[in-house]
Amino acid sequence: DVKVTQSSRYLVKRTGEKVFLECVQDMDHENMFWYRQDPGLGLRLIYFSYDVKMKEKGDIPEGYSVSREKKERFSLILESASTNQTSMYLCASSLGPVWVAYEQYFGPGTRLTVT
């Protein structure tokens, strides 16, 4: 079974802090994704990566950056956390290429609160 893990289930940070969310997958998947989920808005794509060191902006990249130094690990970085970044963050992974439809495997999510 594919396993996608996220570093924290719950996280509380202060406004202005730099926040790192980590995601690890164990199935050698080419693609990894970061989403945020908000009530009434559903899931929205922040960034995705289709290979090591390769990344592409999703629909709502503002205020976020990402890093993928190793194939199995994809980090989401909030450079200066703000209260409007309070949300549930979900990581996912999939086989590639990204122009072909594949099933995505999701992590358990990190509920981030910025105070």
Add this chain to the structure above:
Amino acid sequence: KNEVEQSPQNLTAQEGEFITINCSYSVGISALHWLQQHPGGGIVSLFMLSSGKKKHGRLIATINIQEKHSSLHITASHPRDSAVYICAVGGPDRGAQKLVFGQGTRLTINP
């Protein structure tokens, strides 16, 4: 108008009832996904389909490409089916794996 619309937003039913959740989309797609999210956050992929019908246990997913519409059916519903069901599409214009999601349907099955 959202690219992916689900209905109903909330659905409550009694155990044993036949359940239908609908998804309409307005863009060209490579595939449509049905996902399940239980309380606590974890999301599981139920189906990925680009035509016709798929069945897994008591779950059936259908898609009509011409009408840009998909349905998720649950037969003999059970309280453990209580979850949020999410429809998502990926298409050739933005990338098959860059999914756009519906807002979800919250299903509650009472014993």
